[in-house]
Structure formats: structure tokens, C-alpha cells
Amino acid sequence: MTLSLHAGPNTHQAHVSVTAVNCRGSQSTTAPMPLTKCPPPSRVEDGLPASRHRCDDKAPAASVPTASKSKQPTSSTIIPEAARDTLDSIPIGRVDSYKIFNKIGAGAFGNVWNARHLHTGKMVAIKSIRASRMAILREAALLIACAGNPAVVELQEVVRAVDMDKLYLVMEYGGASLDSIISARYHAGRPFTEDEMRRVMRRLLHGVKIMHEHGIVHCDLKPANVVVNKEDPRGRILKICDLGLARSVTLPPPDTSGPVPGTLWYMAPEQLMGDTDCNAAVDMWSLGCIMAELVTGKPIFQGSNVFKQLHEIVHFLGIPDEVSLMQLGVSASTPSHLRDAVLEERLSAAGFDVLRGLLEFNLSDRLTSAAALQMPWLTLKDADAPSPARA
The missing domain is CATH 3.30.200.20 (Phosphorylase Kinase; domain 1)
Known part of the structure; x- marks a missing residue:
């Protein structure tokens, strides 16, 4: 596979052109990849008359x-x-x-x-x-x-x-988004406790595990696509929404003409590099991004375009050998800085093992939902912590 990166005229966008060699040796070139993490659509782009936006x-x-x-x-x-x-x-x-x-x-x-x-x-x-x-x-x-x-x-x-x-x-009706709750908690100076983070991640991992077992990959997991609703005895209920980009083994994909679109800050490296196959590992990367956001209160990777997003990922995780020739402006000896961004007082060593496993650059090394749920951090019994969604 050869990779070519170039920034688009809009600083929020970039195009990735990938030429892939398939199993028969022929080549196919994908079209520039669309991204959903762009500036909000204008009223004209939204397709609504201005008066109807009220x-x-x-x-x-x-x-x-x-x-x-x-x-x-x-x-x-x-x-x-x-x-x-x-x-x-x-x-x-x-x-x-x-x-x-x-x-x-x-x-x-x-x-x-x-x-x-x-x-x-x-x-x-x-x-x-x-x-x-x-x-x-x-x-x-x-x-x-x-x-x-x-x-x-x-x-x-x-x-x-x-x-x-x-x-x-x-x-x-699913209630407020997890994105808005994380933001409110962060700005109120009340970060999530580790018990709260574990409860959220256990719920999401269980839900994604069931989806994957039924042959469905969400492909656009992010805090904005998780809603938080009514209270139950263990806290508020979190649910995944917006399956517009999801892939299924029984339904045709929403678009077969090019790479899988997604939301830039939560896209796995293989998506950013133009992979046309949205598999379960993509969702696991996104869950890692959500977990990091629960810890820090903000997205951990915040590139303004595909090139810069890959640079952010490599800066935090280091450069795997197979991508050491990518022209990202960093050396192949760059170590991981993930622990520097996720401090030990905010996330224990057992919790960091889960996060690191979800944010593996190589999809073959990334945790599955089933494997993650068996890790010590997620099998711990919850303490009597407050609800994870009381903003």
C-alpha cells in the first residue's frame, strides 16, 4: 500500500489518496476521503430555509x-x-x-x-x-x-x-449526549472518577460487543453519539445512537465508492489512511478515544486535518515500524507519550492497560470488546460512586 497525504484548501480538511494492491495484484485508487468532523454545515448546506432553523x-x-x-x-x-x-x-x-x-x-x-x-x-x-x-x-x-x-x-x-x-x-428519546456531559463536568471542575469511567466503558463495551456479535460495526463512535437518559439503581443509562455510517454483514454499506468516512478526532489510523473496510477494530479505537476523553475532559487527538491527526496519533503513541517512512515530521525513535497525557492520579495502571490496548496503532494488536471486558480493570466491582452523568 502506498500513502500520499496533502492538505486541502480548507484547513479543517485533507485528502488521503491510497493505492491498494488487492489479492489478485491489480490496483485500485480510492477517491478523496470525506470527513464528518468539519465546520458545522451552514444553513444553505443544511438544506433548510433560514427561518426554519429557529x-x-x-x-x-x-x-x-x-x-x-x-x-x-x-x-x-x-x-x-x-x-x-x-x-x-x-x-x-x-x-x-x-x-x-x-x-x-x-x-x-x-x-x-x-x-x-x-x-x-x-x-x-x-x-x-x-x-x-x-x-x-x-x-x-x-x-x-x-x-x-x-x-x-x-x-x-x-x-x-x-x-x-x-x-x-x-x-x-435518549437525553443529553455524553459529549455535553463530559464538557459540563470538565468546565465545572468535577472530573469523572475512575469508578464512573469504568461504569461508562463497561456499558459501551458490552453494547459494542453485542453489535459485533451480530455482524454490525458502528464506524462512528464518539461521545456525541452516546446519549444519557433516565436513572436506574446503578446510575444513568447510556445508549449508543446514530447508526448512519454503520456497516452490516447483511446490508450493503452506505457508500461503496471510497474509504470509510467518520469523525476525524475518533477515526482509527487505518481509516485515516484510506482503508475501505470498516471492521470491529475501528470501533475499538473510537472507544479508546472516548475513554481518554473521560479521563482528560477533552478529545485526546485534535488534528485539524487528516495529516495533522495522524501526526497527533504518532506523537502520542510512537511510530510503529511499518509506518516509519511516513513523512510526518517526527523520527522513527519517537517514544509513546500517552502516559504523559493520561496521568496516573486520574487513571490507575490497570485502567491504563485497557486504554493502551484500545489505542493500539496496529489493528491486529488492538483489544476486542470481549477481551477488554475480561481485563482486571473492568472486572472490578464498582464502588458506591455517584452517577456518571450528574452534570
Whole structure:
């Protein structure tokens, strides 16, 4: 594999061009890799009229803001029979069964509003996707496949807008994001205790383990894609959301034309270098980034583009032999500085073993979810610590 890095005109972006040799010896060159960790989309990019970006508690349910109606390219991927059966079984309701309140989330691929079912009074989250109808049905199918996983948000139904051919996902309301809670705790000077960090990581690892056992890889794990909701006897409940970029053994990928997209600060090295195969090891790296953020209160790798992100990773972890020729401006003898960033008074040696195992540069050396859950730090009994989400 040969690697070429060059910064784009926007300092928040870069392109990675990778020429890979497949098992038959032929070469294929990938297109520049899209990233989701870019400046927030403008109102024009968001596809919404400026007046609709105002949070309006009195907006009628049928007037859920929609993405641009521009035609999306049709995927040439043949949908497996099992996937087609799953998609066909998804019930379609009506969006005017809900009262829409304010927007609670906005991302590169869609928006989320909170809403209340007019008949039951149940609070839910409604998500739109700025892509084809197949994309939203695909995410619905992935959520259905995760039904019964206590660490993944539950799909309620798919609904259609009354006056247009637009579909939305209706999911259980998950509460505040882990990202906002980490930020609030950090700025309040109340960092997470080690017991709290262990509780969060155990929950996420269990959820990811179940996903992986069912052939699903999330591919975009980050604190913003973890929501924290109601209290149970052991603290608040954390759930993984946003499976828009997830890969499945039974469903076609969302985009087969190039490398796997993701969120820059949480992308594994192989993603940054243009790998087109999003496997379970990618999720484990992202969980390592989340764990480091729980310890330090901020993302551990904060590159402004792909090149700088790789440089950050190499600076903290050192340079593995097989990538020592990458022109990253550091020598091959650079030692790991991960322990310098994650102080021992914040994370014990047993906890650091887990973090280091999740942040292995080589995916073959990276911990699996099952292996991580067997490590001493995660098998310890929780102390009587306060809830990990009391911001």
C-alpha cells in the first residue's frame, strides 16, 4: 500500500489518496476521503430555509424541517434478499402523529428533533437524513437488528411526512449526549472518577460487543453519539445512537465508492489512511478515544486535518515500524507519550492497560470488546460512586 497525504484548501480538511494492491495484484485508487468532523454545515448546506432553523415549540407536526430535495445518486449495490425482507417489514407511520418541538442535534448527515406522540404523550426523538430514502430505511433496519441490545437506542417506527415524500426515524428519546456531559463536568471542575469511567466503558463495551456479535460495526463512535437518559439503581443509562455510517454483514454499506468516512478526532489510523473496510477494530479505537476523553475532559487527538491527526496519533503513541517512512515530521525513535497525557492520579495502571490496548496503532494488536471486558480493570466491582452523568 502506498500513502500520499496533502492538505486541502480548507484547513479543517485533507485528502488521503491510497493505492491498494488487492489479492489478485491489480490496483485500485480510492477517491478523496470525506470527513464528518468539519465546520458545522451552514444553513444553505443544511438544506433548510433560514427561518426554519429557529426552534419553534408551536410548529405543527407535519412541518418537520426537511433536507434538500435534490436527487441523490442511486446505489448500484444489489441488496441481499435477507436485507430486502427486513426493509420491507419496516412499518411506516405518519409524522403528524407527533408534535415537534426543538432541534436537539445537527450533524453532517442529518438533524434530530424532540417530539411528543399526540396519542400516548410519549417523548421521542425524530431524525431526518439528508440522503436517499434507502439510507433512512437502511438505518432503520440496523436499529431493528440491534433490538434487544440494552446499549443501543430503540427504534419506535418510521414515519412519512404528510405533504411530501420524505421519511423520518422515530426513536426513543435518549437525553443529553455524553459529549455535553463530559464538557459540563470538565468546565465545572468535577472530573469523572475512575469508578464512573469504568461504569461508562463497561456499558459501551458490552453494547459494542453485542453489535459485533451480530455482524454490525458502528464506524462512528464518539461521545456525541452516546446519549444519557433516565436513572436506574446503578446510575444513568447510556445508549449508543446514530447508526448512519454503520456497516452490516447483511446490508450493503452506505457508500461503496471510497474509504470509510467518520469523525476525524475518533477515526482509527487505518481509516485515516484510506482503508475501505470498516471492521470491529475501528470501533475499538473510537472507544479508546472516548475513554481518554473521560479521563482528560477533552478529545485526546485534535488534528485539524487528516495529516495533522495522524501526526497527533504518532506523537502520542510512537511510530510503529511499518509506518516509519511516513513523512510526518517526527523520527522513527519517537517514544509513546500517552502516559504523559493520561496521568496516573486520574487513571490507575490497570485502567491504563485497557486504554493502551484500545489505542493500539496496529489493528491486529488492538483489544476486542470481549477481551477488554475480561481485563482486571473492568472486572472490578464498582464502588458506591455517584452517577456518571450528574452534570
